[in-house]
Amino acid sequence: MNAIPAQVAGVKSIVMATPPGKDGSINPYTLVAAAESGVTEIYRMGGAQAVAALAYGVGVKAVDKITGPGNIYVTIAKKQVYGTVDIDMLAGPSEILVIADETASPAYVAADFLSQVEHDVRAAAILVTPSQELAQAVEREIEEQLATLSRQDVMVQALRDNGAVIIVKDLEEACKVSNLYAPEHLEVLTQEPFALLGKLTHAGAIFVGPYSPEPVGDYYAGPNHVLPTGGTARFYSPLNVDTFMKKTSVIAYSQERFAKTADDIIALATVEGLDAHANAIQVRLKKK
Incomplete structure (x- = not known):
């Protein structure tokens, strides 16, 4: 997600930092992905210390730009080195906001909620709907599906701390709520989802219809999935080729x-x- 746009932009040196396993090795799938993406150097390091090393040239050659999301320590480190190097954005915990009407499948909404909150206890999941019946059905579905999944502790805490259901009078108001929140991931699960697109101005990525769940964007769809979070979709775009170009x-x-x-x-x-x-x-x- 970071290397290919850089390669398309013509970046000559693409450096990847990735933390090794306990035995000091790097995941072979990561190495294959790096080779396919045009990565020219790989360093076995991660976290805030990798950000510092790449920014200041500690033990490695300093770079001009650092991209890619991480935990809160990585985000703060990127903020501190900005100015010495450029960065892509200050990415926070994952977010999903779902606009849904009474035609939406409660099972789909619940599954998409859980797919995001398994990332992190700080992840957020919000349903905005004019249908009280859908909201109640989604809550039941979350409980049922949660019992079958592995990261229950993380998901339960994330939903408790950062989950919400917002009942609105109509889909027009739902769009206004979404634009105020400016989510990283926005799903539109309504009878006529394309009719709402022109009213949705702030989102990292918009997933339209019942068969465009967020994991499709994570793994396969094509648009870059390094996305603005924390409301910064009001003024940031997803990582793209222009991220690695200057004028x-x-x-x-x-x-x-x-x-x-x-x-x-x-x-x-x-x-x-x-x-x-x-x-x-x-x-x-x-x-x-």
Whole structure:
């Protein structure tokens, strides 16, 4: 998710940091994925210490940009090194918000809730619906499905601390609630989900309809799944090729063009009280 956009952008050196297992080895699936993605260097390290090493060149060559989500320590480390290096975003715990009406399957909504809260006790899952009946059915489904899953302790705490059901008067209000929250993952499980897309302005990724559950985006669909969290979808986009590109302005005036604009530039510099700026223009107008 990080390396391929960098490769497409033309990044020459793509470094991956990944924590090793107890025996010091790296998961072979990770190594294959790295090779397929164009990674040029791999370091056996992770966490905040990897962020520091890559930013400051401690034991490894310093990089220009650090991308990829992590736990709260990684996020704080990225925030601290920003300015020394660039970063993609400050990614927090996983979030899912589901907009659903009475036509939605309670089993689908419950399953998608649980697929996110198994990540972390800080993960959030929110249902926004105009249907009280659906909300009650989803709660029952969560209890039934939870009993069959392995990470129950994590999921129960996440749902208790960060789970919510919000009853709204209609789907219009549901869209407003979603835009205020700006979720990382937004599922639209309504009778006419595409009719709502134009009203949904803030979300990392939108999953439309009953057969586009969030794990499809995690593993297979194609769009990058490094997504803004914590409401930052209001101003951040998913990681993409542009994340690894920068722009430089190039200005080249001819003598004729310079002469035509010189008086305007001098006037602006004078108004700002920067006479050295004005002088840099005036000196070029003097006949040698």
